[in-house]
Amino acid sequence: MRSKATIKKLTADDFKLLKTLCSIYGPSGDETDVRDFIIKYITTHQKHWRCKPKLFYGRGFQNTLVVVFGKPRTAVFCHMDTVGFTHRYNKQLINIGSPQGSKNTIVWGKENNHILKGPLQIHSQTKKISLQSKILPQTGTAFVFESKFTKTSKNIESAYLDNRLGVFIALKLAETLSDGILAFTTWEEVGGGSVSFLQNHIAKTYSISQALIADVSWISEGVKAGKGAVISMRDRWIPRQEFVRQLILKAENAHIPFQREVEASGGSDAAELQMAENPWDWCFVGAPISGVHTPKEVVHVNDIQSMLDLYQLFLKHL
Template sequence: TGTKALEYKAKRDFETGTELTFKPDWREDKDHIQCCYMDNRLGVYNALKVAETLKDGAIVFSTWEEHGGGSVQYLQRYLHKKYKIQQALISDISWISDGVKYAKGPVISMRDSLIPRRSYINKIIEIAQKNKCTFQLEVEGSGGSDAGALQMCENPWDWCFVGAAEENVHTPDEKVHKKDIEGMIKLYQVLMREL
C-alpha cells in the first residue's frame, strides 16, 4: 500500500491536540500528479468538473468521512425528503493494488467493508460498458467511505464508490495517474446523465 510510519521531526514544541497537516509539495510530470491529500482534492475536483455538465442531480461535499463522519446522515435525510433522491456515487479514491493498476481507468468498487446492492453495481457497469468508458473492478474486504452512513440511514440508498486509484495513500506523497483522473470525470459525467 505504500504506507510509511509518520513522525514529527521538528524541534519546536506545540500543545497537545494541535492540528498538524502535511506541507503540500505539488509534483506533476507527463503522466502523474503527486501531493498530499490527493484523495480529497481529486474527489472535489471531479465533483466540480461534473457540475459543469450536470442537468439533474445533487453534488454533496461531505468530507467529514476523514475524521469519523456525521454529516452524511442529515444530508441524506434532507436530499431524500426534499428531492426523493435514493442513490449515490461516492467520489473518492481507491488504492493501487495487485488487481488495480495505473492508467487502466477509474475503479468501480463492488464492495469494501460494506456490500452495495448488486443490481445497482451491475447497472453502473452496464452504463460504463455501453458508453465505452474504461474502468477497473475492485473487491475489497475492508476500507470504506460515506457509504456506511448511506447504507445504514433510516432511508437506505443505493450507493457505489467510483474513483481513480492512487499510490501512497494518506501520506505526503499520494500519486494518481492523469489518465485515471480524466477517465473518472468522463465516467461520472456519463453516470450522472444516465442513472
C-alpha cells in the same frame, strides 16, 4: 448500437485547480477553509456553467456544503477532510485518521492566524510522534502534511489527493451538470458523521435514493495505475449489486475505461448511506492511487480522466 460518451478533456489549467485544492488546510473537524474555497469557486465560475446551482450551508449543515442543480435524480458525496495530527501536550502529536508520515516529514498548522511548521520526529522505541519546533503549539492545534504538487505527462504526486481529487472531479462535473446534487462532506477520515444528516435532508427534500461516492481507491494486485477509475463492487460494505451492474453496463456501452474492484476492508461515506433509515442505492467510483495517506500520493492522469468521464455519464443517464 453503442453510443460513445461525450468526453471533456482535462487541461493543464484544470490541474491548477487540483493543485490549489491539495494545498488547502482541512483536517477532519476543521474543514471550513475547504468549504469556503468551494463556495467562492462556484460563485465565481457558475456564470460559465450549464446550470446555475443552489447552495445550502451554514446553520443546520455545520461544515458541509450541498450544491443542487436542476431537478436532481442522483447525489454525489465527496469528503473534504484530510488525515493529519492533533497537538496534545509537550509537542506530542496524535493521529487524525491514519496518516502515514515518516521521520522529518514536514507538517504545518494554523494557530491565531499564524502558520506553524516543522518536521515530524518518530521515537524509535515508543513509535510516538512529536513535532520538532522551537515553538510549543497550543493544545489542540491540528497539523497536516506540507503539499508538494508535481505533475508529469503520466502522473500527479501530492499530499491529499485523498480526497481533494474527489472535490476536483465534483467541481469539473459541475460545469456541465444539468440535474444532480453535489454533497461535500466532513469527518470521513475519522469514521464519518455528516452523511447521516445530509442523506436525510437530501432524501426527504428531493426524493432521491441513489448516490455515487467520489473518493480515491488504492492500487492493488487487481487494480492498476492508468487502466481507468474503479467501480467498486464491495469493500467492508456491500452495495446492492443490481445497481452496481447497471453502472458497469453503462460504462461498457460508453467505452469508458474502468476497473472492477473488490476489497474485503476499507470504507467510505457510503457506510452511513447503507446504515441510513432511508433506502439508498450507492456505489464507490474513484481513481486508484498509491501512497495512500502519505505526503506522496500518486495518481495516473488517465484515471482522473476516466473518473470524470464516468461521473458525467452516470449523472446524465441514471
